[in-house]
Amino acid sequence: MTITRLGGRLLVTTLAVLVATAPAVAFERAGDRKILVFAGRQEVPTIDPSVKYDWSIRMMQQALYDGLVKYVGNPPEIVPWLAERWEVSPDARTWTFHLVKNARFHNGDPVTAEAVRFSFARTLKLNQGPAWMLSAFLKEDGIKVLGDSTIQFTLTRPYAPFLSFLPWWYVMNPKQVLANQQGDDLGQKWLTSNAAGSGPFRIKRWQQGVLYEIEAVDGYWKGWPSKDHVGGVILKLVREAAAQRAALLRGEADIVEGLSADDFDQVAKTPGIVVPNFPGMTTFGIKMNTQKGPTKDVNFRKAIAYAFDYGALVKIYNGNAVLQTSPFPNATRGHVAVPDFYRQDLAKAKELLARSAHPTGGIELEYVYVQGLEEERKMGLVLIDNLAKLGLKVKMVPLTWPNMVARGAKVETAPDMMAVFTTPVSTDPDAVAYQYHRDSWGKYYGSHFYANEEVWALIERARTLARWEDRAPLYLEIQRRIAADAPEIFGMLANRRWGMRDHVKGFVFSPVRFTGEVDLYSLAITAK
């Protein structure tokens, strides 16, 4: 046999082997369990509930752990979970929670008030992750166990939004955490890739940088919402959007997130694929530096806000977005549509510009956006076109996210305009209002360095009132005043979208979850 013939046969044999072992096009199975495959772009570097959160981390934390309460539905409601009921004192300082009696950690230990105390104290002590939500109001000695199933939090001062942050404070099993402590790390190293929770899933495989597999807990103390609930979930890391899309089309993934607007539209036309499409809580705004440069002038900022073509924002998302009608996202409690909110009005823009220090334009403004984020680049092009009508030039500066955060951290370096997506972590209006407080200066969403003593006083007052009836008028005024000062171009709320195989059922959208995040507990697979 000649070498050419031998090579040819070898090639044919190799191809035959490769084709014969090609993957099946369906969800995965492990015995009689149906395993849902979620192709996500973002790693889960740690699942320690006290250390970090973002959409992918929180999706897994929510699956492995339980909180006292949970956000469910659209509009999001806070529903009892480990706590079956609670009371709050009239001054919003003392919060008492009564736990369910049947909750069990995965190792069989009961979930007790002591476990809740330990978990909250651990997060406060480590001072990482979600600690910022409560650390200004809750100290370790303010957490008291009143019985096996009763726990009381006494805050250092009244704080009405307290409850709205609790869904993200998960309860850990102290025995497991302390048994795996290394030195004085409070179990941090161990909890990076191990769980000590009572949630609906437990860890099956944790291959860092590759995939994370969790399996459903049979006899989960809370029960399952569907008999067809998923038997497990594999979060497979697929970094490229093109590969995510291909995985969905090939049936190698049941859910994908993070595709472009065009890709979502395209996969939605494919038989067997659905694209849930809901308005989210993530605002897109172009923050303007209110303390330096030409944008320091409120008339100048307003001129820009009136020159901007808001309709273009919706077009960039192929219609899958809604314009902001207030500085607060629509799903925020107390949101009101501010009358005469900013929309394109060139006559008004020119009139306002005439009142500024640059009545005829003639200057260049810097627009900083995230390198590689196509939507933000397109928004910059819209700005160039719109502001040219005012005689203003726009210099587009793409930066990596860390560099952009660094630029926005100081008033001296914060650019004239910076494109920012912001997702509030709670539905309480304080979570958004506080982005305009001086304490938010230096954070990416505080790169406007907005200063208004009266607004700050209103924000500080509103968060201390227990009764919503007393708070609501204050938030109305806060929205109105922030809008009047135009610290940013208030843009739009892009819809949250996922590409999903149609055998996936039970998807429950809640806008308070981060972009990409899914509540895995309610998911079911109906296909045989």
Place this chain on the structure above:
Amino acid sequence: MLFGLLCITFAIARVVPGDPARLAAGPDANEDMVETLRAKYGLDQPVPVQFVRYLRGVLVGDLGQSLRSRNAVADDLLRYFPNTFELVTLSLLLAVALGIPLGMLSAVYKDTWVDHTARIVSVSGVALPAFWLGLMLQLVIALHLGLLPLGGRLPLTASPPEPITHLLLVDALLRGQGDTFVAALRHAVLPVVTLCFPALTSIMRVNRAEMIETLKQDYIQSARAQGFSGLRIVTRYALRNAMIPTLTMIGLRYGWMLGGTVLVETVFDWPGIGLYAVNAAVSSDFQPIMGVTLLIGVNFMLANLLVDFAYGWLDPRIRRPGGA
């Protein structure tokens, strides 16, 4: 050289904008939380102190801690490097196995259709960016033809064999897990082809040029006059002399491939140090980036040391002291 590399990477990590502690603390963290992290990881110390601490750590194998995952960088590198090593080694072997014969053929059949075809392939290797080639292969071979997986190292529900060498393919063979070996090989085909292609064409070009020069030498003409077969002249006499520059290219390409894994591993979700470095870079997590750079530097040096030894094996004049 390694000390220089350490100095440069450390300096770059400290001068680029961005506050690693703030990024690690998260977007909502308050100043107190940022300072807690800064102190915990020694970022509140003067830069010279940080450098001395880093050097001391490197000497005992402690490459610091990732601010993103809070893992020890050395542990992460031990986890990810075997995957990269397999990818680069397979790619290089394939590049050498195809590049040298193609270069030889191209030289022997100079200015014929064989040569022209080989040169077109060679130019393509330089012109096509690795990420584009990778995406195209995914699109055509994986998505449309369904012949191979899109990415990763194993099917979703397959578990890797118990590690012996930490090299998946080798471990699968050693454990007698034929199915796992075939599955891992299927997953390796597209990334290996993508990474190997530019190297293959470089090796081919250099080998072709050297072979053309060598085939003009007097001793080759003499061999022909003595009636030696063409195959023997090319493979035994010409190739050996043409291999010195080709070996240099192979050594250089090994280093390039280690760097090239950044793109290829990202496209194919190959869990190696390239992907690890990308994830660290986007979050300004400098300890892993410095660890990866150091590891690539060490490997590059070792590869070139091997090439130096190979020179001596190929050409006895080199291994003789004062040999000409």
